[in-house]
Amino acid sequence: xxxxxxxxxxxxxxxxxxxxxxxxxxxxxxxxxxxxxxxxxxxxxxxxxxxxxxxxxxxxxxxxxxxxxxxxxxxxxxxxxxxxxxxxxxxxxxxxxxxxxxxxxxxxxxxxxxxxxxxxxxxxxxxxxxxxxxxxxxxxxxxxxxxxxxxxxxxxxxxxxxxxxxxxxxxxxxxxxxxxxxxxxxxxxxxxxxxxxxxxxxxxxxxxxxxxxxxxxxxxxxxxxxxxxxxxxxxxxxxxxxxxxxxxxxxxxxxxxxxxxxxxxxxxxxxxxxxxxxxxxxxxxxxxxxxxxxxxxxxxxxxxxxxxxxxxxxxxxxxxxxxxxxxxxxxxxxxxxxxxxxxxxxxxxxxxxxxxxxxxxxxxxxxxxxxxxxxxxxxxxxxxxxxxxxxxxxxxxxxxxxxxxxxxxx
Ligand code: HGY
Ligand code: MN
Ligand code: MN
Numbered sequence: 001x002x003x004x005x006x007x008x009x010x011x012x013x014x015x016x017x018x019x020x021x022x023x024x025x026x027x028x029x030x031x032x033x034x035x036x037x038x039x040x041x042x043x044x045x046x047x048x049x050x051x052x053x054x055x056x057x058x059x060x061x062x063x064x065x066x067x068x069x070x071x072x073x074x075x076x077x078x079x080x081x082x083x084x085x086x087x088x089x090x091x092x093x094x095x096x097x098x099x100x101x102x103x104x105x106x107x108x109x110x111x112x113x114x115x116x117x118x119x120x121x122x123x124x125x126x127x128x129x130x131x132x133x134x135x136x137x138x139x140x141x142x143x144x145x146x147x148x149x150x151x152x153x154x155x156x157x158x159x160x161x162x163x164x165x166x167x168x169x170x171x172x173x174x175x176x177x178x179x180x181x182x183x184x185x186x187x188x189x190x191x192x193x194x195x196x197x198x199x200x201x202x203x204x205x206x207x208x209x210x211x212x213x214x215x216x217x218x219x220x221x222x223x224x225x226x227x228x229x230x231x232x233x234x235x236x237x238x239x240x241x242x243x244x245x246x247x248x249x250x251x252x253x254x255x256x257x258x259x260x261x262x263x264x265x266x267x268x269x270x271x272x273x274x275x276x277x278x279x280x281x282x283x284x285x286x287x288x289x290x291x292x293x294x295x296x297x298x299x300x301x302x303x304x305x306x307x308x309x310x311x312x313x314x315x316x317x318x319x320x321x322x323x324x325x326x327x328x329x330x331x332x333x334x335x336x337x338x339x340x341x342x343x344x345x346x347x348x349x350x351x352x353x354x355x356x357x358x359x360x361x362x363x364x365x366x367x368x369x370x371x372x373x374x375x376x377x378x379x380x381x382x383x384x385x386x387x388x389x390x391x392x393x394x395x396x397x398x399x400x401x402x403x404x405x406x407x408x409x410x
Contacts, residue, residue, distance in 0.1 A: 026383025031083035031125035037168035056172030060124040074183040075117035081126030089385020103400040114407030133322035138358035185362035194378030202394040204351035204372030211326035212287040223278035238277040240312035247304040327360040330367035340401035346394040
């Protein structure tokens with residue numbers, strides 16, 4: 001029998017999904033935008049309704065604390081992120097925050113008094129789309145990024161994180177740092193891959209997630225007239241970039257079969273129909289569960305850029321924007337999630353994930369674990385992202401039971 005108030009959870013889910021909803025039922029809710037501000041306001045109001053002690057830190061992370069019978073005990077932290085990709089789905093991140101909210105609500109309904117405090121969190125800018133890097137709020141909180149540096153990061157319009165936080169009124173007072181030890185961190189998230197659905201499993205208990213490198217390559221050529229300039233004397237930055245993108249895509253043939261490479265951003269200058277491009281900048285996202293493979297992949301990408309630029313007579317610069325090693329989550333917390341899954345009478349399996357999550361960074365400062373629910377067709381970062389309601393409710397129930405167990409640990 002589920003602990004979840006399924007009607008309330010469904011209503012809450014619809015209410016949150018209205019904020020930034022796209023006409024194809026996805027979410028357009030970029031971090032620190034007006035829609036992010038609106039969903040943050042709703043979240044804070046819901047935390048106030050629960051009588052939680054609310055804290056907003058200088059990076060805009062929002063915390064709500066429910067006291068335990070041992071108020072000074074190290075808390076259990078639960079949550080995820082409310083920001084989305086430009087045209088993302090309604091489950092990526094939002095599911096984890098609303099599962100944590102429902103957990104605290106059902107604790108209230110059922111007079112569940114945990115010995116440890118339980119803190120809910122919405123992390124700022126998990127996606128890394130508007131501002132880089134990803135996992136920004138949890139990264140500052142766990143000392144991976146320096147606060148001042150992050151606050152000065154700007155988006156494509158030159159707006160800084162600091163100005164965007166001030167603009168929506170979430171430039172909090174408290175330092176974006178733990179105020180105490182944290183007993184454990186737990187997050188539930190959609191799998192964003194095809195495995196659970198293929199295995200017809202409700203819940204994935206995540207052993208670990210891929211490491212990754214984010215790079216930015218800029219190729220410099222010579223602007224020239226599209227007509228009179230002879231083809232073989234051109235230094236066409238776009239032709240070199242196109243060759244590089246194809247070579248980067250083929251990286252997975254050279255390295256371990258879990259390597260994935262993506263070129264998601266691409267800009268051409270002067271971007272005029274009858275001018276040979278003289279400057280092209282593009283992003284590279286390289287991932288693997290093996291950190292050494294990521295390191296060798298970065299070196300190999302540099303070599304590929306050298307080759308294509310030699311051929312085309314262009315120059316290049318390659319900058320690494322972000323590197324995060326793979327994560328292996330806490331076996332003890334994974335065991336507690338397994339126990340909760342058994343109690344909850346759902347199907348479950350261990351799994352490795354390919355996406356980054358705030359849990360990656362929390363895992364460096366406390367015992368962290370992550371649980372997945374299936375993604376239909378593995379689709380995500382796409383408005384068609386979907387998870388069956390039955391799987392969502394199974395995941396939230398397991399999440400709530402595991403949170404309760406963690407919060408009652410000595
Ligand atoms: O990039 C990721 O894996 C996550 O969506 N931020
Ligand atoms: Mn996410
Ligand atoms: Mn995402």
